[in-house]
Each structure stands twice: as C-alpha cells, then as structure tokens.
Amino acid sequence: MAASINSPKVFISYSWNPIVNKQKATTLAERLSNDGVNVIFDDWNLSEGQDKYQFMEQMVTDSAINRVLIICNKDYTDKANNKKGGVGTESLIMSDDIYSKADQKKFVPVLFERDSDGKEYVPVFIKSRIYIDLSNESIYEEQYERLLRNIYDKPLSKKPPLGTPPAYILQEDQTFLQTSHKVGAIKKALLEEKRNYQIYIDDYYNSFIKSLNQFVIADSDLILQSQHIDELVLIKFEALKDLRNDYIFFLETLFTYSSELDLEKFIEFYEKLIEFQLNQDTSGYPSQSRAALRTDQFKVFYYELFLYTTAVMVDKDRFKQLGQFLNHTFLVYNKQNGNTTPFTFIIFNQIAESLNKFRNDRLGMNRINISADLIKQRADHSMYPFEKLREYDIILYYLSCMATNSDTFQWSKWFPQTTAYHVHRISMIDKMVSVRYFNKMRLIFNVDTKEELKKKVEDALAANADRLQRWHYEFPQLEFVFDFERIGIYN
Numbered sequence: 001m002a003a004s005i006n007s008p009k010v011f012i013s014y015s016w017n018p019i020v021n022k023q024k025a026t027t028l029a030e031r032l033s034n035d036g037v038n039v040i041f042d043d044w045n046l047s048e049g050q051d052k053y054q055f056m057e058q059m060v061t062d063s064a065i066n067r068v069l070i071i072c073n074k075d076y077t078d079k080a081n082n083k084k085g086g087v088g089t090e091s092l093i094m095s096d097d098i099y100s101k102a103d104q105k106k107f108v109p110v111l112f113e114r115d116s117d118g119k120e121y122v123p124v125f126i127k128s129r130i131y132i133d134l135s136n137e138s139i140y141e142e143q144y145e146r147l148l149r150n151i152y153d154k155p156l157s158k159k160p161p162l163g164t165p166p167a168y169i170l171q172e173d174q175t176f177l178q179t180s181h182k183v184g185a186i187k188k189a190l191l192e193e194k195r196n197y198q199i200y201i202d203d204y205y206n207s208f209i210k211s212l213n214q215f216v217i218a219d220s221d222l223i224l225q226s227q228h229i230d231e232l233v234l235i236k237f238e239a240l241k242d243l244r245n246d247y248i249f250f251l252e253t254l255f256t257y258s259s260e261l262d263l264e265k266f267i268e269f270y271e272k273l274i275e276f277q278l279n280q281d282t283s284g285y286p287s288q289s290r291a292a293l294r295t296d297q298f299k300v301f302y303y304e305l306f307l308y309t310t311a312v313m314v315d316k317d318r319f320k321q322l323g324q325f326l327n328h329t330f331l332v333y334n335k336q337n338g339n340t341t342p343f344t345f346i347i348f349n350q351i352a353e354s355l356n357k358f359r360n361d362r363l364g365m366n367r368i369n370i371s372a373d374l375i376k377q378r379a380d381h382s383m384y385p386f387e388k389l390r391e392y393d394i395i396l397y398y399l400s401c402m403a404t405n406s407d408t409f410q411w412s413k414w415f416p417q418t419t420a421y422h423v424h425r426i427s428m429i430d431k432m433v434s435v436r437y438f439n440k441m442r443l444i445f446n447v448d449t450k451e452e453l454k455k456k457v458e459d460a461l462a463a464n465a466d467r468l469q470r471w472h473y474e475f476p477q478l479e480f481v482f483d484f485e486r487i488g489i490y491n
Helices: 019-034 052-061 074-081 137-152 182-191 197-215 219-223 229-239 241-257 263-278 296-315 319-326 353-362 370-377 386-402 427-433 435-445 450-462
Strands: 009-013 038-040 067-072 107-111 330-334 339-343
Touching (some): 009 019, 019 137, 182 241, 197 229, 197 263, 229 241, 229 353, 241 296, 263 319, 263 330, 296 353, 296 370, 296 386, 353 370, 386 427, 386 435, 435 450
16 A cells, blocks of 8 residues: 655746746646645636735745745746736746745746757746756656656655665774775776776786785794784685675676686686795795695685686676686696696695694684685675585586596595585586576586586596595585486476
C-alpha cells in the first residue's frame, strides 16, 4: 500500500495574454489537481468584487501555501519588469515587492516561452533561480515530474544519510603505496583508446614491485629478539592487504575497459614477483634460523593474490586468457645462484612455515592451516567471497594433477590450502552440463572436447597424480569430480 501523504497547496501566478498562455496554465492547473495538488487558481478561487492584488499578496504570504508557481512567458516578464504586477484586468502579475515579503524557497519559476533565439523569458526578480522548463514538448514529461516532485518535496536525487569514516581514514599507521592513483590514469587511457596505454600498465607493474619493499622484514627487525618471526610475518602480511585491494581494482579496470591483454608482460610481472621473493638476501643466515623465514609474508600474499587473479579473470569472462596464463612457463632468475629456472604456476603456492608450523606450535593453536585462516578472515570483497576463492584453489589443484610438463619446484602439485575448510561440490564443474559453460572451462583445461578432458583425467589417474591425503583437506577427488555423461547436455 502506498504511503499516505498530505496534499500540498499551490498558487499559480500567470498572464492571461496571449490566450494560449492562459489555456496552457489552466491545463497545468488541472493536471496538478488530478495529481493530488490543491491548486489555487484565479479562475477557480477569485470571485467578482475581490481585490486581485490583495488576493495575490495573501497567497504569497500565506504559510499554508507550499509553492507559488510563476508561469513565465513574454507578457508576464514584460509586466513584472515594468512594475505592472497586480493591475489590469487580464492577469495576476507578481512584482518584486510582493516576492520579497515571503520565503523565497516557495517560489518556483515555470518557463512557458522563449524568444526567437531560444532565450528564456524570466522576470528579473527571479532571474537567478533554477526554473522548470515546460516550453519544450520533448522534455515536458520529464520536467513535469521534476515540478511535481518539487511540490511534494520528493526529489529524485536525495542526499544519503551521514555514514561513518572508512577504516583507512581512522587507521593511524597508513600504508602509502606507489601504485596509488595509477589505476585512474590507466582507465582514462583505455577509455580514450590511447595507443600508448600499455605504458601506463607497465608503469603499474613496476610500481607494484617497488611497493613490495615496504613489506620486507629488515635486519633491524630480526635483531629484536623479543619479536618472534611469526609475529613479524603476520604484521607484514596484514599490511599487504591494501596492496592486494589495489591490485584487484587494477585487474577489474584492465579487464573491464580493454578486450586485449599483453600476456607476455602480464607473465613477466608475475615472474618478477617470484624473483623479488627469492632474491631477498638470506644467505648470511643458517637455513633453520628465523631469518630464513623472513619472506613468508610474500609466500602467503602471492598465494592469495593468485587466487584473486583467477577470480577476477573468471568474473570478467577471460577464460581464454586465464587458460593461456595457467599453461605458460614462468622463467625466474635467482641472483644468488645465477640460474634462470622454469616454473609452472605452482610456484605461487608456497607454504609459510613461520605461520603454519612455528606459530601454530608456539601458541598451541592446533589449526589445520593458518594461511587458509588468514585468507578467509580477510576475504571481504563482495564479488569474490571465500567460497569462490576456495573453488578456484581446487580447480588449480586439478590442473596441476593433469599437467604433463615437469616442474623443478620442490612441490609437484598445487596445494589447495583453503580446503582446510571442507567443500563437497564445485559449482564451476557442475555448470559444465551447459555447452556454453563447458566451452569456457575447456579453455582453462587446455582441451577442445570433453573427450580430450576425459583423456587428461584418465592419464592423471593412471599416473596416480591425485595423491593428496584428505585427512584434513577435504574436497572431491579427481576420480569422481567430473561426470562426463552429463557434460554439455544442455545448450
């Protein structure tokens, strides 16, 4: 049921000349009346013998009158400007001395006529006020709604309620990122279709890598014996959230406003991420010392970042580019041994021992996987909830099981750490009953047909590729996850 609302009272001041103007004013008064407005109109409310000027002044100063509509045409404007308001037999013309006696908020100029050059006829005493334009048939209905909303005090645009300052405003120790404000320049370059837009993207990649220096655990931090290494790692990882959010915004902008992706530079950026972590100098410390764990914040961060990268690319329907990305080789230079080593995407999933072992044992937390806990706790992006990230985590594990290329990384499979929070169905796989969705997913699995996918799964099972024990990490086994009889049965 519609809410009850009081009928506002409106007085219309207009000129009787020319006759078409009076007819238009009468039509407007009738329509307003039909829309629940209590209209005071001289033809309806002014009787013989009454003083028209006094009547008009009473309407203007009466607090019960919510609005005074000043119908502006050439005749009205001329009479008002020449101080002829309220005299003569043809009209109720307002003058500035009457106008000055009331709250000016109640006066609404309504434009009925323009001159031959398109200039509006509006009396000088209300020239500066915003008017309702009923002089043009093409916008009449839109402007009439504006007028009606004004009369009822129900504007189309309403100021939102006062909220609370965002968390980053209240944060004392803010992180100032080198990537800040660069995404806006990228968006502008893409929208304007600048041929050199890749320069802005390259600049973002470089700035992101440089920003990582803010989150390194320095030698001076390690000297503080009272500070446990897991605490330092945790502090740095939590501070990296701003950079994560900034990167999500970058990806969303890139994949929303550009259909292209320079895949080589995209991959090169991820290679530099790993190089940054591997080339942190820990050579002066014993392998089991706290210093050897000083890059664990980046291990968890890269793992989280890779899940969000997958999430954004799926959300933006970039399955082909995601498939190319996941099936590419990452070449990483290690300056400590002078070697360039090839890796698969598995390199972005490393175990943060300082958290999952040392912290777990030191505090007696008995958690299955603290990295998974942290990623779940801060999965606060509305478009990419933890449940989605966990699905992508599992898909990446299946891909690693089906991979035929060798990986020199010490782990041969992607380890789906987030499945410490158990899952029993994977919607991305279930939706492959649709031909349309299978044609997207096959690009990730790097196959053309479901028969090719079935062959890949069979080869992985024959090689005993899915060897992960599900004691604590529970999710569907590769052997049972695909129902090949149902893949592609719907259009």
